[in-house]
Amino acid sequence: DAGVTQSPTHLIKTRGQQVTLRCSPKSGHDTVSWYQQALGQGPQFIFQYYEEEERQRGNFPDRFSGHQFPNYSSELNVNALLLGDSALYLCASSPFRLATYNEQFFGPGTRLTVL
Amino acid sequence: LAKTTQPISMDSYEGQEVNITCSHNNIATNDYITWYQQFPSQGPRFIIQGYKTKVTNEVASLFIPADRKSSTLSLPRVSLSDTAVYYCLVGATGANNLFFGTGTRLTVIP
Numbered sequence: 001d002a003g004v005t006q007s008p009t010h011l012i013k014t015r016g017q018q019v020t021l022r023c024s025p026k027s028g029h030d031t032v033s034w035y036q037q038a039l040g041q042g043p044q045f046i047f048q049y050y051e052e053e054e055r056q057r058g059n060f061p062d063r064f065s066g067h068q069f070p071n072y073s074s075e076l077n078v079n080a081l082l083l084g085d086s087a088l089y090l091c092a093s094s095p096f097r098l099a100t101y102n103e104q105f106f107g108p109g110t111r112l113t114v115l
Numbered sequence: 116l117a118k119t120t121q122p123i124s125m126d127s128y129e130g131q132e133v134n135i136t137c138s139h140n141n142i143a144t145n146d147y148i149t150w151y152q153q154f155p156s157q158g159p160r161f162i163i164q165g166y167k168t169k170v171t172n173e174v175a176s177l178f179i180p181a182d183r184k185s186s187t188l189s190l191p192r193v194s195l196s197d198t199a200v201y202y203c204l205v206g207a208t209g210a211n212n213l214f215f216g217t218g219t220r221l222t223v224i225p
Contacts, residue, residue, distance in 0.1 A: 004158070033212070042202055042215030043159065056212050090158045092213075102149045102206060104213060106158025 002027060004107035006091050012113045013081050021076040021110045025093030031055075032074040033104060034066060035090040043090055049074050050096050078112075086114045119203045124220040133190045135219050137203030140184050148179060148186045151202045153218070159202060163188070190221075198223045 005024045013019050025032050031050045035043035045058035049068035068074045072093075078085055088111050092104035120138040127133045139148070147166050151159040163170055165177040165186070176189040190197055200218040 035213075035215075040217075042200075042217050043213075045212040045214065048212060058212060088156075092158070102147060102164060102204065102213060103161040106160065108156070109158055111156075 004091055004093050004105050006089075006107040006110050008110060009108070010111045010113075012115065014115050015081055015083060017081050017114075018077065018079045019081060019112060021078075021089050021091075021112070022073065023076070023091030023093075023107060024073045025091075026105045029093035029095055029105070030072050031094050031096045032068060032072065033092045033094070034074070034076045035092065035106075036060070037088040037090055037109070039087070046076070081114045083114050086112060088112075119205055119216050121201075121203050121216060121219045123217065124222070126222045126224055127193055128224050129194055130192050133193050133197075133221060135188045135190075135201055135203075135221070136185060137188070138185050139203070139205045142183050142205050143207070145207045146205050147207065148177065148183075149204045149206070149213075150175070150177065150188050151204065151213075151215070153200045153202065155199075159215070162201075193221075193223045195223050195225065197221065 004026050007022045033048040034046040037043040046060050047057040048055050052068045063079045065077045088109040090109045091107045094104045149164040150162045152162050153159040163175050163177045167179050170177045178187045200220050202215045202218040
């Protein structure tokens, strides 16, 4: 059973460019959340997708957008890249109804470097 | 979401028991306490979750006093492979926007 997968592993972009990151959730999971983790910091929640709609959003500008496909996979898009967008981008999946556990399954992340 | 406070770093020798304490003074009645572990260049991994008293699984124990304003993650007999960052999170179950602080960087020394 494959866990959460993300692509690409690493990415280098320049300021002003646009980037798309991809995520496939763990089998059986229908909810995908995205997090940004700057060096030395904990992950920060960007947004969550369920039933192809954005359900919750953290404190990120609308340069950050996403999409969820019918097969539950998801994309994170960042426009007009800034140097401060350099970070590890993590995707996490879970069943929509988490029941009694706050357990999300995280992928290995995509390391984005903006020059 | 309740804010949490943890030590920035801890060192321990191999084979020792490690206790990491987390403070969450404004925890709400319906909040649970959850701990995640993160190795370098990997995503966080769920360790344990509890509401009150004590919870134990094959990896760790979680101790929560009656007032629930703090909690302690206990790792028995740590090994070098337990070197990681440990995050304490507080929130209601089903809260899909997990809030991570800066965590505690545990270094296990041979």
